[in-house]
Amino acid sequence: MSETEAQFEFDPAFQRKIASLFLRDSQFAIKTKDLIKPEYFTEQAVGTMVRVVQNHLQVYKTIPDLRILPTVLKDEITAKRIRTDQIGEVRDFIKEAVSADLSNPDYVVDKVVTFAKRQAIEQAMIESLPLLDKGQFDKIAEIMKKATSVGLLVDDEDYDYWAEIENRTKERKDYDDGKVVRDGITTGYSGIDAHLYHLGWGRKELSCIMGAAKAGKSMSLGDFGRNASLAGYNVLYITLEVGKKIIADRLDAANADTLMRELIKDHAAVDRAIKALAAKNTGRFHIREFASGTFKPSALNRLIESYRAKGIIFDLIIVDYADIMAAEYRSDSLQENLRTIYVDLRALAFEHNVAMLTATQTNREGAKAATAKATDVGDDWNKARTVDILIGINATEAEKKANEARLTWLLSRNTEDGFSLRIKQDRQKMKFLTKILGKV
Numbered sequence: 079m080s081e082t083e084a085q086f087e088f089d090p091a092f093q094r095k096i097a098s099l100f101l102r103d104s105q106f107a108i109k110t111k112d113l114i115k116p117e118y119f120t121e122q123a124v125g126t127m128v129r130v131v132q133n134h135l136q137v138y139k140t141i142p143d144l145r146i147l148p149t150v151l152k153d154e155i156t157a158k159r160i161r162t163d164q165i166g167e168v169r170d171f172i173k174e175a176v177s178a179d180l181s182n183p184d185y186v187v188d189k190v191v192t193f194a195k196r197q198a199i200e201q202a203m204i205e206s207l208p209l210l211d212k213g214q215f216d217k218i219a220e221i222m223k224k225a226t227s228v229g230l231l232v233d234d235e236d237y238d239y240w241a242e243i244e245n246r247t248k249e250r251k252d253y254d255d256g257k258v259v260r261d262g263i264t265t266g267y268s269g270i271d272a273h274l275y276h277l278g279w280g281r282k283e284l285s286c287i288m289g290a291a292k293a294g295k296s297m298s299l300g301d302f303g304r305n306a307s308l309a310g311y312n313v314l315y316i317t318l319e320v321g322k323k324i325i326a327d328r329l330d331a332a333n334a335d336t337l338m339r340e341l342i343k344d345h346a347a348v349d350r351a352i353k354a355l356a357a358k359n360t361g362r363f364h365i366r367e368f369a370s371g372t373f374k375p376s377a378l379n380r381l382i383e384s385y386r387a388k389g390i391i392f393d394l395i396i397v398d399y400a401d402i403m404a405a406e407y408r409s410d411s412l413q414e415n416l417r418t419i420y421v422d423l424r425a426l427a428f429e430h431n432v433a434m435l436t437a438t439q440t441n442r443e444g445a446k447a448a449t450a451k452a453t454d455v456g457d458d459w460n461k462a463r464t465v466d467i468l469i470g471i472n473a474t475e476a477e478k479k480a481n482e483a484r485l486t487w488l489l490s491r492n493t494e495d496g497f498s499l500r501i502k503q504d505r506q507k508m509k510f511l512t513k514i515l516g517k518v
Contacts, residue, residue, distance in 0.1 A: 086118045086193060096186060097124045097171070098178035101131055102391055104141045104431040106183045111135055113194040113229065123167035127175075130154055137245045138258070139237075140281070140431065143393065144176065145310050146258055153257065181387030191229035198225040263394045263433040266305020269499065269514035270485070275492035279306075279394060279433035280466060284424040286400075287437040288455060288488065289471035290445035294503070294510055295437035296320055296398050298471065300328050301510035302435060303396050307363040308355065311393035314385070315365045316378065318402045322367040325398075328508040329363075337506050362390060370402040375422035382430055392432050397423065399437040401457070417460040424464055440470070448474050449498070452488040466491045472498070481505065482515070 086093050099106040100114060111132060116125035134142045134150060142150045151168070154160045160168060202225035206218045252258045262278025264271055271277045279285050279302070289295045296319070303313045317325050331338045334351035341348055366381065382392065397403065400423055405415035427434035438461055444454025449472045455462045462468055467490045473483040481503050487495040500515035 085120050088189070088193075090120060092189075093119050093121070094124060094171070094174065095178065096190065097128055098175040099180055099183055099186060100128055101141065101172070101175045102178070102389075103180060103183055103386070105429065106187065107131060107135055107141050109187050110190050113190050121167075121171075123164050123171050126160055126164060126168055127171055130160075137248050137252075138261075140261060143261065147172065149257065177389050179387065180389050180391065183386070195226070195228045198228040201225070263306050263311050264309050265302050266309065267511060267514060270511075273487065273493060273497075273499070274467070275490075279435055281393075281431050281433050282428040283466035283491075284420065284427055284434045284436070284464065285467045285469075286461070286465040287435070287469050287471060288440055288444075288450065289437070290440050290450070293440075293471045293473070294483070294505065295439075295471065296325075297328065297505065297508055298510045299396050299398050299435060299437055300325060300508070301332065303363065303394065304329055304332060306394045307361045308358075309361070310359050311361040312390060313361060313363045314382070314392045314395045315363065316373065316395070316397045317365065317367045318370050318373055318398060320398070322365040325365055325367075331508040335507060338508060339506075361393065364390075371404050374404045374406050375419065375426060376406055378423075379426055379429075382426070382432075392430070394433045394435060395427070395430075397434070397436040400461075401438050413458040413460065416458040417464070420461050420464040424466075448472065449484070449486055450488075462489055465489070467493075484518070 086096070088096070096110075096114065097119065100110065101107075114128060114132075116129040116132070119125035119128060130150060131141050134140075151160070155162075155165060199222075202221045206221055209215075209218050209221075249258075253260065260277040262271070262274060262276025262280055264278040265274070274280070276283075287295050287298050289298075296317075300315070303315050307313045315325065327338065327341060330336070330341060330348050330352060333355055334341075334344070334348040336344050336348055336351075364385070368377075378395075378397070382395070385392065400419055401416065403419050403423075405418050406422060407418070409415060423434050423436065426432075439456040440450045440454045441456045444450030444456075447454065450470050452462050452468055452470075453459065455468070468488045470486040470488045471483055472486055477483055483501055483503055484498040485501060486498040487493075489495055498518045500518055501511045502513040502515060503510060504512050
């Protein structure tokens with residue numbers, strides 16, 4: 079096949095959309111990884127980036143996020159897999175892809191599948207012609223069957239355990255050498271990240287903070303979201319109980335190191351502090367408010383897709399909080415409604431390759447206890463069974479007076495649990511955690 083024949087039958091703008099989706103959208107990349115080839119693209123720099131992402135995807139099973147992409151590119155340049163004269167064009171394309179229109183990914187997948195299928199059939203016909211003269215009809219049938227099946231398994235993500243050991247070893251070695259970091263979304267505190275399997279909130283997982291009323295669940299969610307954004311991750315905060323302006327005020331107090339009651343008096347200093355932080359390489363932080371009991375998982379899915387159409391892909395989605403969402407199909411059973419909400423949230427985390435973080439209430443017994451147990455989760459035990467990690471907020475009256483609390487690893491799917499981290503807080507400035515005092 080000649081270079082011209084190998085190229086997409088799409089204009090350069092559509093080729094760039096395909097490549098932008100491949101660079102930014104993990105699910106799109108997984109669906110099309112075996113259909114897209116670097117030589118298909120008319121612009122070599124664009125094709126080069128597709129190759130880089132494909133290689134990363136093969137080893138790490140996800141695309142490189144925008145924070146580690148510079149390191150990946152540096153390694154490629156050092157290894158001379160990216161020519162010196164291409165570096166500028168590659169970087170220009172990355173800048174374009176960061177703000178590209180990522181709408182209608184399913185339509186683009188269909189177009190890519192159609193193209194790949196036609197290319198495969200054309201090539202199969204060329205290969206079959208010599209066999210026709212030789213009467214090798216079984217061989218022709220085999221070639222054509224393989225060609226016509228292209229694209230049919232586009233959603234199939236098979237993982238060959240034995241064959242993948244080399245990729246797993248390379249991944250572990252790169253982690254050990256510090257070439258790449260785990261793709262968890264940092265909590266902002268190394269002492270907490272160290273006890274999370276992904277060194278942060280895990281993508282495709284649902285993490286949950288449990289506490290009694292007024293224990294600081296919303297404050298913790300805001301704090302973790304703030305830290306993720308400051309680290310360069312894109313955050314979507316859904317509030318179903320507290321107004322978005324109150325959430326913003328809490329974030330201002332924490333970011334500006336100011337008492338909540340002094341925000342108006344110190345408005346000029348707060349303004350300077352927030353603008354100074356915003357000028358850094360922060361990720362997006364979008365806050366949306368909805369009435370309690372009205373927001374469904376399907377509405378969250380549509381919201382994520384609407385942001386995707388604007389070129390915004392989130393790394394962390396916080397729902398404050400899942401217990402007061404609306405079930406997709408409401409039943410007379412509170413337990414069944416809650417079970418489906420949590421299952422649907424975890425499915426959305428998986429589908430969109432995001433870390434999903436929410437909170438839940440303890441029951442009355444847990445609220446009275448010095449340390450609530452996993453079985454003290456309010457209303458339905460199925461919530462604890464569904465989440466990947468459940469962390470409790472506990473504090474005795476003496477600890478509260480000392481501005482202290484304990485974070486207890488109640489359940490964890492992939493790491494140890496049953497321990498607590500003692501923390502210092504400054505609740506007047508909406509700082510959920512100012513210092514980790516130790517492990518108990």
